[in-house]
Amino acid sequence: MLIKEKLPPLFNFDALPEPTYTGNGLTDQDVISVSQFDTERLDYIFSRAGEMRELVERVGSTDLLRGRVLACLFYEPSTRTSASFISAMERLGGGVIPITQGVQFSSVSKGETLADTIRTLEQFSDVIVLRHPTVGSAQVAADYAAIPVINAGDGPGEHPTQALLDLFTIKEELGRINGLKIAMVGDLRYGRTVHSLTRLLTQYDVSLRFVSPEILRLPLTIMNQVIDAGIDVRETHDVADVIKNADVLYVTRVQKERFTDLAQYEEVKNHYEITPELMAIAKQDMVVMHPLPRVGEIHYAVDDDPRAAYFRQVRNGMYIRMALLAAVLGKA
Amino acid sequence: MLIKEKLPPLFNFDALPEPTYTGNGLTDQDVISVSQFDTERLDYIFSRAGEMRELVERVGSTDLLRGRVLACLFYEPSTRTSASFISAMERLGGGVIPITQGVQFSSVSKGETLADTIRTLEQFSDVIVLRHPTVGSAQVAADYAAIPVINAGDGPGEHPTQALLDLFTIKEELGRINGLKIAMVGDLRYGRTVHSLTRLLTQYDVSLRFVSPEILRLPLTIMNQVIDAGIDVRETHDVADVIKNADVLYVTRVQKERFTDLAQYEEVKNHYEITPELMAIAKQDMVVMHPLPRVGEIHYAVDDDPRAAYFRQVRNGMYIRMALLAAVLGKA
């Protein structure tokens, strides 16, 4: 039996809160590249991320993004990154559409262009986080979407939220960025986290040390950016050369697959493993970082060392993503 | 150390809100087929969907379905439909159990009957949305479930929420349904969205034009329903025949796989592609719709035409599903 008379209205909008927006320079913006972040904007995001930490530690969550929905679209699985964004959005009181596994088998992607998939998902959501294997895909998505797109990794391209959380971790752990001696260790050629973090660091007064096998040295273009920025920089083949003076040791994996000559791999790999013995000669107030996952390049015995910052680094990712989500949605 | 004395109660139910229910003819009902929707009920759902649009545009979400949980059970992936339902439920303040990928590998489905899976999930949830590859499965689920089941596509059977959002889109775009000239284009034989929408339209005073290759003509049974309803109807092989007078162009894909003679496919396919040239001779206040995903049957240059309604159509799906969820849960 249907109601025949005029329906009484379901919602009384006078009683519902009206959203208010404030300017932060990121409202309604996409987050595609670290090149969008000058030191002023970095200060802003780090300040907000600090507030998010306090929020989570004190009460766990807020209603700040109530009524907002995040579409979390991962064309390749990354549990760490997607879990970080999902938790960030939930702690901000927003909703999540998790499309984090098997998207490659779905009718949305089967024969459908990325542009159409994005324009479909933006109908349901207020912000899209995209992980895609192709360089430039995040920018394509942003070009088509009317809502903010956050790049959560576009293949060998960029992964800006990782670089932000890396830099935030340095600042949180050591209280400053300027004046630090930072060593990057491992695969400096292919590691996009190293490239992005290095580009952010060229805006600061730091010393950089790059430690890698010969075939995995930092690419020319990024090395030249470092030199052009007037940074004190040096390359070496052995982590032992830098361990004594480093304030930060940013470790990445030297992948066996990169070597055509396995004998060469076996010969060099021990020069890049962080052991308790190496830590014994490092400074007492330095930090060891790693984007994770690790597969042996930091010895498990190092985990209990208070200087091992890699799990705190993971947590900082949640705070940075909370700050970014709030910022692009005009709520921070 | 366990508490030994009598436990103080965890909840003070006097302080908790008691749910209130109102009648709308859909409370506690399943949504299985378009045949459940007469014009009165359609008016009701479209009215509520309009309120949902206003809610989302003004504040994003509500607490209307707080305390209610949706089990979203997809035996085959459909990111568009599942994302639409998930966002709908979250914007209504309810919870979601997303079982949208890989359900075919799970212990729930391995050897377990659909009836048992449904009777399991209804223990955790208040409404079930089911996508299943088998015709009739939604009715089977509804027969076993004590809670409402919404059919999100049962193979070649029905997909009623798609038909509702299609019709709602026509009404929202053009302000009315009666008096319109509506052309369906493409695969009219296998396209279930065409069949369901056509069946809904037979309740209105419309003109219908069916444009398809000979081998993909509308099935006899549906054509006869149209004729029996006294609808002004005509079939043709070329979209150019109908483009000038159409108020609505509902486009679906002509799939190569349907042709045994590929030469025949190559010969006909251009007659069904919507191009800017075709749009140039169409009415200024007509709309182009498509259930998506599209693979070339609407030229990308048409996307910027204000008459291209297919992404707005996607968004309407969220409003319709919000209205349906609220209705079957007795909250609208």
Added chain:
Amino acid sequence: MLIKEKLPPLFNFDALPEPTYTGNGLTDQDVISVSQFDTERLDYIFSRAGEMRELVERVGSTDLLRGRVLACLFYEPSTRTSASFISAMERLGGGVIPITQGVQFSSVSKGETLADTIRTLEQFSDVIVLRHPTVGSAQVAADYAAIPVINAGDGPGEHPTQALLDLFTIKEELGRINGLKIAMVGDLRYGRTVHSLTRLLTQYDVSLRFVSPEILRLPLTIMNQVIDAGIDVRETHDVADVIKNADVLYVTRVQKERFTDLAQYEEVKNHYEITPELMAIAKQDMVVMHPLPRVGEIHYAVDDDPRAAYFRQVRNGMYIRMALLAAVLGKA
């Protein structure tokens, strides 16, 4: 344009609720094994689970765990168990990170140790529910995590929340546990639910009957625990031997794969199927339980019998998990 002056704070913590914690003996504890549960703790959890039932039936959900996030990490799919935990957490007002499908393909697990995955996820969440194919993995996870870990099945090891919900169901259905005659039927050798429930029951004054084919008899170690507890116990090969006197019939599946001699399987299988004929000679106030999924070992015609408790048993799982989540997070 970035804000240059000092940022106004985003949150006023004075206005936000401070969490309060009360002792229940489970706060901040892991739930790994049934051996953690003495009768006092069982009484406590069952009491809280009863309150959760009332909550769900009356209003659906609460804010009790607002601000808390559950990481639901399933290395093998189990829709029933993961859906139960997800619904439990959502009804408690908390957030969920669902990692329930395809985790084996993700970068988190690829080459990463379980310890590292756990220490990563605990950065985002307040409690971890783990399903893993390897015995002992839940304890490993608990050893590394600073937050509570709940074992949702570690291969042939334990599945304590299943045993708790089984025992809770007996108590809810029959009003007591002491004095009951409980028969376990089917695969008693490999069925971990039978082992765990049996171990819990040795704390009560019950009679136990074990009904199985010879090759699927209860393992020696568990049988000895039963005998040592002074329980009235007996083994038999035919359910007909126990049906008349049983207060509880706990049925599990006799799997064809367990038999090397298929003729032997065909010969015995009918002795373990629960039929309406068998039910006709059972007590009027007995209950039939099953951990599900079933594949024929309980005839579908039994489903309408009010003594068929297996779907109510599923629902009890949600209440038990709500009680456990609230307890380990210090909120019950």
